[in-house]
Amino acid sequence: MELFTDYTLRNVTLGSMLLGAISGLLGCFAVLRRQALLGDAMSHAALPGIALAFLLTGQRDPFTLLLGAAIAALVAALWLLAIVRTSRIKDDAALALILAVFFGFGLVLLSYVQRQPTAAQAGLKSFLFGQAAALVERDLWAMLAIGGPALALIAIFWPQVKLISFDPDVARSLGLPVRRFEVLLTGVLVAAIVIGLQTVGVVLMSAMLIAPAVAARQWTNRLETMVLLAAGFGALAAFIGAWISAQGERLATGPVIVLAMSALTAISLLIAPERGLLWRRWRLMRQWQIGNGE
Amino acid sequence: MLTPQLEVQLIAVIIAAACALPGVFLVLRRMAMLSDAISHTVLLGIVLAYLISNSLASPLLFVGTAAMGVITVWLVEMVSGSRLVREDAAIGLVFPALFSIAVLLISRYTGNIHLDTDSVLLGELAFAPFDRIELLGIDLPRALIFGGGALILNAILLALFYKELKLATFDPALAATLGFSPAIIHYGLMTSVSLTAVTAFDAVGSILVIALMVAPPATAYLLTDRLPRMIGLSVAIGVAAALSGYWVARWFDVSIAGAMATMAGIGFGAAWLFAPQRGIVAQALQHRSRRERFAVQMLTLHLLNHESTGDAAIECHPRHLIEELRWPPAFANAIVRRAEQSGLVRRQGDVLCLTEQGRALARDL
Numbered sequence: 001m002e003l004f005t006d007y008t009l010r011n012v013t014l015g016s017m018l019l020g021a022i023s024g025l026l027g028c029f030a031v032l033r034r035q036a037l038l039g040d041a042m043s044h045a046a047l048p049g050i051a052l053a054f055l056l057t058g059q060r061d062p063f064t065l066l067l068g069a070a071i072a073a074l075v076a077a078l079w080l081l082a083i084v085r086t087s088r089i090k091d092d093a094a095l096a097l098i099l100a101v102f103f104g105f106g107l108v109l110l111s112y113v114q115r116q117p118t119a120a121q122a123g124l125k126s127f128l129f130g131q132a133a134a135l136v137e138r139d140l141w142a143m144l145a146i147g148g149p150a151l152a153l154i155a156i157f158w159p160q161v162k163l164i165s166f167d168p169d170v171a172r173s174l175g176l177p178v179r180r181f182e183v184l185l186t187g188v189l190v191a192a193i194v195i196g197l198q199t200v201g202v203v204l205m206s207a208m209l210i211a212p213a214v215a216a217r218q219w220t221n222r223l224e225t226m227v228l229l230a231a232g233f234g235a236l237a238a239f240i241g242a243w244i245s246a247q248g249e250r251l252a253t254g255p256v257i258v259l260a261m262s263a264l265t266a267i268s269l270l271i272a273p274e275r276g277l278l279w280r281r282w283r284l285m286r287q288w289q290i291g292n293g294e
Numbered sequence: 295m296l297t298p299q300l301e302v303q304l305i306a307v308i309i310a311a312a313c314a315l316p317g318v319f320l321v322l323r324r325m326a327m328l329s330d331a332i333s334h335t336v337l338l339g340i341v342l343a344y345l346i347s348n349s350l351a352s353p354l355l356f357v358g359t360a361a362m363g364v365i366t367v368w369l370v371e372m373v374s375g376s377r378l379v380r381e382d383a384a385i386g387l388v389f390p391a392l393f394s395i396a397v398l399l400i401s402r403y404t405g406n407i408h409l410d411t412d413s414v415l416l417g418e419l420a421f422a423p424f425d426r427i428e429l430l431g432i433d434l435p436r437a438l439i440f441g442g443g444a445l446i447l448n449a450i451l452l453a454l455f456y457k458e459l460k461l462a463t464f465d466p467a468l469a470a471t472l473g474f475s476p477a478i479i480h481y482g483l484m485t486s487v488s489l490t491a492v493t494a495f496d497a498v499g500s501i502l503v504i505a506l507m508v509a510p511p512a513t514a515y516l517l518t519d520r521l522p523r524m525i526g527l528s529v530a531i532g533v534a535a536a537l538s539g540y541w542v543a544r545w546f547d548v549s550i551a552g553a554m555a556t557m558a559g560i561g562f563g564a565a566w567l568f569a570p571q572r573g574i575v576a577q578a579l580q581h582r583s584r585r586e587r588f589a590v591q592m593l594t595l596h597l598l599n600h601e602s603t604g605d606a607a608i609e610c611h612p613r614h615l616i617e618e619l620r621w622p623p624a625f626a627n628a629i630v631r632r633a634e635q636s637g638l639v640r641r642q643g644d645v646l647c648l649t650e651q652g653r654a655l656a657r658d659l
Binding site: 277 | 320391502562
């Protein structure tokens with residue numbers, strides 16, 4: 001498999017799989033907590049953070065830019081929660097508004113950056129659709145450095161996180177600081193988004209959070225199994241996507257990964273035991289046949 | 295003839311108005327995120343229509359994109375209708391998949407022609423005046439004609455179906471019993487959103503379409519309770535964001551579409567903070583004034599309880615309020631002053647006593 005021996009391809013494949021696994025795992029909590037689209041809004045909102053980080057520091061190393069992205073995404077998420085809490089604007093409108101406004105501001109900053117005479121600005125635009133082909137080893141370490149602590153936090157607070165994901169009211173009545181854990185989970189989501197920005201870009205990032213979780217949910221009712229499955233699905237889709245896009249010219253890795261993930265999700269929705277649509281239909285037919293004495 | 299600068303502003307204003315009209319109902323019906331989905335998936339409609347007709351000006355483009363918008367909504371409803379996935383997650387599943395297909399088709403089959411993902415997402419309003427066609431013998435920018443068409447269409451649809459839309463938005467159950475099909479109204483609105491998105495798309499980019507559809511109506515929603523006023527305000531706010539965004543962009547030499555979205559966001563932020571009744575500041579002021587009114591009532595009650603007893607000299611001293619009612623000194627002084635000003639309490643030496651008016655108030659409590 002040259003996917004793992006060729007240096008460039010190895011980085012692309014490993015990086016994408018790392019991203020798929022981490023975002024798939026962390027996306028589960030967003031989907032369970034009915035915040036699937038928060039990831040979409042936050043990934044768009046990260047754009048001005050990237051541009052500002054570059055403008056302020058003049059650096060193009062992944063840590064600086066991703067830190068800027070994380071801060072912007074977090075600001076967007078907090079503003080969003082504040083809008084929904086303090087006004088009559090519902091969360092759908094608040095999400096769409098924040099997404100578009102932050103992204104628009106990001107474009108303003110990007111167009112400003114592009115007029116700067118420095119050569120280092122090249123490549124900032126790749127954050128729009130991602131550029132998996134440009135992943136280098138340093139990016140992989142950045143992913144691990146951001147994703148590792150996020151995963152560790154989830155592991156440490158597993159019982160609390162589990163309870164809050166399923167029933168925040170019960171968690172509150174048991175005296176858990178639910179608000180604090182919500183901020184923690186939002187922060188973890190930000191980490192997942194930030195990791196994916198370079199590979200699949202701000203536009204398609206939401207799919208990497210939502211699709212693995214939805215696919216995994218169909219196969220199990222246990223959260224432990226679900227998060228592991230989602231991580232597996234994410235990594236598998238990333239592997240398939242990286243493999244397919246290595247086959248042909250002009251097959252951008254990000255969109256191919258998203259399509260592979262969508263296919264896995266569609267298959268899960270159709271054939272997963274107990275829940276899948278085809279499964280349910282098949283069982284109905286069986287019952288009907290049994291009922292007819294066959 | 296208009297100068298290119300005026301033409302750009304005119305295009306922006308018309309598109310802002312055209313987006314605001316369906317946007318009002320998207321916000322009120324809690325479907326704002328569908329505009330996000332649609333504005334991404336119309337790209338697939340454009341690409342497919344382009345691959346079939348080999349032209350970016352064919353009418354097929356409109357049919358294709360409007361159909362794609364409706365297909366998007368239908369797919370989202372089908373996925374969430376299976377009850378396996380919630381609606382928000384369904385949106386997040388459907389549009390990235392369709393958008394990915396569009397991106398791959400573009401990079402694989404259309405080479406580097408006019409249609410590239412950047413311009414579709416970001417738009418380039420500054421170039422809009424160079425793309426011209428003739429209408430009735432007058433040479434006009436294409437974006438102006440298409441945007442104007444979308445505006446007129448949306449205005450006509452709104453005028454024709456205003457009552458139905460209003461009813462279906464605020465009382466869907468009643469609308470259904472009266473025989474208005476919610477599905478027809480829903481898909482009609484979605485078709486209008488898709489058509490508006492595709493006309494605006496080329497000039498301002500898909501993200502600004504979302505900004506112009508959602509931000510002005512959301513801002514107007516904070517300012518008024520009446521639907522006709524909300525529609526009018528949304529159009530006005532959208533137009534203001536477009537014009538101010540244009541001038542900001544020229545001033546700093548940055549992306550016009552991005553600056554318009556930013557101004558729309560600043561407008562919303564201002565309304566969120568300073569709206570007359572619903573703004574954060576107004577809410578805080580109302581909260582304070584309620585608290586003070588309550589405190590004045592407490593004061594009158596306290597004085598009434600103690601005014602005829604022997605310890606009135608102690609109990610009715612302002613310093614005592616600080617101890618017994620646990621009021622911070624500054625707050626206690628403010629409340630006493632407020633009660634004096636409204637003629638409920640007056641000072642006799644060091645001691646406070648009720649006026650007739652204050653006694654009446656305290657008895658009523």
